[in-house]
Amino acid sequence: MEGELNILLIGPSQNGKSTFINKIRQLSEYEPESEGAIEGDGSQSCTKTCKEHIMRFRRTRYKLVDIENSQQIDVSEDNEDHLFHKIWKRKTAEDCEIFPLEKNPRIIKLRLIDTPGLDDSQGSDDRNIAEVMMHLKRLSQVGEGYNHLTAIVFVLSSTEAFSGKLQNLYQYYQRCMPSLFGGLAVVNTRFSVEEWLQRYNSIQKRPKSLIKKVSKAVRPDSARIIIMRERREEFLRIFGQDARHFYIDSVPDDFLIVEELITRNHIYDIINYFASQNPMPIQNIKLVKSTTMLQIDEILAGWLKEAKSKLSQRETVLLCLSDASGRIYSSKIKRALTLENELEQMKKELAILDNESKFTIRTHSTAPLHNLSAPKAFWKWAVRTSIKDSLSIEEPDHPGFTVEALNNLPYSQWTTKDWNQGRTVWTGGYSATPGQIPILDAVVSISNRKYYKTTIEGLNKRILQCKEDILMAKEDQAFFSSQETAKPMDPELKEISEILPQCDALINQLCLDWNSINSGLGQTDLERYRKVRVGGMQSLSIEDLFEFCQSQGQRSLERKLRAVLEPDQ
Template sequence: MGSSTTQAPSSSEKTGPVPTPVDQKSANHKVKAVELPFNVLILGETANGKSTLIRQLGVYTGNKNPDVQIGHGNLSCTKEVGRYPLSTQLCSFYLEDTYSGQPLKKTSYLELVDFTDEDAIVVANKPDEHGKVFKFELIDTPGLDDSDGNDMEIMAEIISKVSELSHLNAVIYVRSMNKPFGTSFIRFYEYIQRCMPMISNGLIVVHTAYTVDRVERALSEKIDLAKQRRESFQKATKGKMSLAHFFMDNDPDNTNPFAVSESLNGCYKLLKLLSTQLRLDTSNLKLLKAPNMVNVDAHMLLALQRLQSRLQKRLDDGIAAADKSKSAILRTRREITRLQAQQGECRERLDELDRDTEVVLGTKTVAEDYGMKELLWEGMLWLDNRDVSFDSDCSITKVQKSTGSGCKWLDEDVRGTTWRATLKSGIFRSMEGSATFYTTMQRKHHGEIETMKARFSHGKETIAFHEASLQGLGPLDDKDAETEMLAEHLDRCTGTIERIKKDTFEAALWPLLRQFYVSHRKPSNSDIADFVEVYDPKTSELLVGP
């Protein structure tokens, strides 16, 4: 789709009375789907509607009975990460009067809620983008805050699976309108920030159970339910997060045509945004250690620190036993080895940051639906455009935009860290539009990259200086060589300790470390050696050696 403005056709031409955007037998089968699917990770606590949302998205594509299991109560029905492919055109829906055969116009919300299939039918508009077919891969996950599971272990399993994907386009967090935002969401978001920094600012919050009956009750009290929900989110998160919010009924009453059309249009708006999200690299995902993991690490570190002490004592004794000139050589070589280890860490960090891969800076959404228009029709002024802006702490490289039917992004202006545009809509239309902002890892971490490069250059010069100081000195004898080998062992052990001490680890290591972290018994010496072997086989050999 690219980074240009996405405009859906405003034509009200209908494809038929059945609310199905894809007709497999139509001429649209000639439209070639995009080569790679949009991979979408769906997260949320148990009993908030993740699987139901996936099922309804399946209904949107024309599958009336998607094979998605739905849980009940506080036990998650989804026990493992599951993948659900969708292939669909994108189109919005409207209600058609069964008597006149014409689209319903300016009917009050109260009347629409009470309509039956005798009063109106749901009809699909003409597909967007000339019937282009989009492929999505929805990744369902076990529910968090599950009475039958461990959240940190569940997240570790999820992110480990995500790290195996070729790419990830978006992450959805599902939250029922029946559940307030609180500490559990803050804890979840902080975890995502640490483990998936390239996409955490682009998290999409989908509020489920946003039923027409619920909206009707709010309208009767002059309440903008969506605005109220966003404000409660900002209050719960102390205004620290500006994320995209979508409101939809994920399980509509199929006997109510208005409920069905609102739900399908909610699916349309969500998929429309997802279809603009860029592919993000998943090769550097990290896992944040839970308290129980830190406790397991403590046993491993204790064994390694004992080994470290033994090696340090033997090394000190070896250096002390050497003559003065040989002792100086050994200390200089020790310093070179230490500096080389620092260079390795610096290079590893640079390889992680100095890359031209995309990072999400944030998303801006404008959503003023039928419910808001009800309030406006009662005397408030309706404006047909909204000025939207986004400011970042680093330069914006790409902007991916989507719009609802009849809406257009106009007067777009991107200048460094600032973006401005106007979303325009026809009068009495719902106003829908989203813009997601991207930069690159290089630009996002420019300051740190320059610091690391300077440090690397200085380290290189220092190593060269020490190596030059060793030129012309005599060779070490066998005993001194043994002492130097002890120094290498000590450095290797110290490096392994520093890796295990970190509060995150590579997601790719989870399948190998899982058995140790989920065990509820004290690790044996064999367990410790096997654990350390995951990080460094040679250090593991030192643990079990003489």
């Protein structure tokens, strides 16, 4: 077996995620416990929780063979006139069969993670997002092979517009797992051959003269390539990122066997693209809170700030009654605890960034943005030769970047791979077999450590200073407590001095817009968010704050908060 791919599929409800999964499943050997995905009827989301579909995919393209003479039938997607008018409806399951091109294809293990549909009408996006993130956390704890994501895939209907909610979803996941978005794939489902034909007819009319006949023959791109390019350019305009787009009909007509062949080969292309991406450790994911989650937690933070204010007032009174050593000792306690909390938070952030896992900057492709010039197209048509061209990659903002040039398809190949003298520009020459458009990928990446170099250096500097300050504060505590003249510190003042930094730490945690995947969201957090989703913000109560403190192991703080806040409730 070649390896394992963990693929996260996300997208709006009723856009074909489950149907897409089931089509891949038909081409694979699957685990006995891995049931098929439940497909919707177009009215409501069927996937309520994350579910894994584990299968062994055979990496091979397929061919169409005539049953009567056992000859392979040429089905070229680039020669659309031949495809639509001589092959598509004339070759059926009665007279043709589909066979794999390779007798013993490579096998790759797929773990497709189906997620609840987002952008749905039931207002449960926050719950669904939390479910996805916590599922990934659980997955990372299983063991080797489960602790990474290979790719993130947007699954959308080919007719679905890029809505505002979809843009918010994109931005959310990009903040959670930025390194995966350099190789983002958009799978456009429900793209039937019938729709393809309609676009073909609208783009190219039947020629009426020799000039038009030649013009038709040398048209650089197929209708399908043009559709993909337009969608890709629209995505780039709206999202600011050039994602790779695939078009697929997940439910081809069984009788019109050419449709099934095209679908199988498109799935092969998609899986190959996934396999080309750099895996990202799940531990590198940030669990970003949604706007609603932040609003909920800000209410709890407000109660905490109120309690802190009352405790600070009491502290002021006790400090006035204390001697100088007691006041100094109190300040040193608070200082050390505050620094320790800051240190812990910086370590969490550093753990996400400071590692050698690969950060995918972007994945370049020679198609469908490959735009063949008219002279090259004419030459290809005239002499039936192959397309040859080159792709240059330059990343001035990321010195030290690497390029992995991949031969994803059997009819395309890289011919040369060269760096310039300063290794700032990479150029790859490529070609395709005659009659084929070259489709090749080049993954540009850099290590996390290099990508986040400036941030990491800043964090390390602050961490070093913080450790020195903690050591100094603790030495001061030990010095003052060892003095013969020092009186025992007032127990209540000592308690408040220890509690106030705890309040600050929890306030910061509630107001921070992300958690590490290790911290995750506890059951208490999920219940709090669920309650508000059902009953609105007014359903929150001071008990939610107390339960939050308990979930963080701060029982002494919870008891003190009850004493301070409950009399006013």
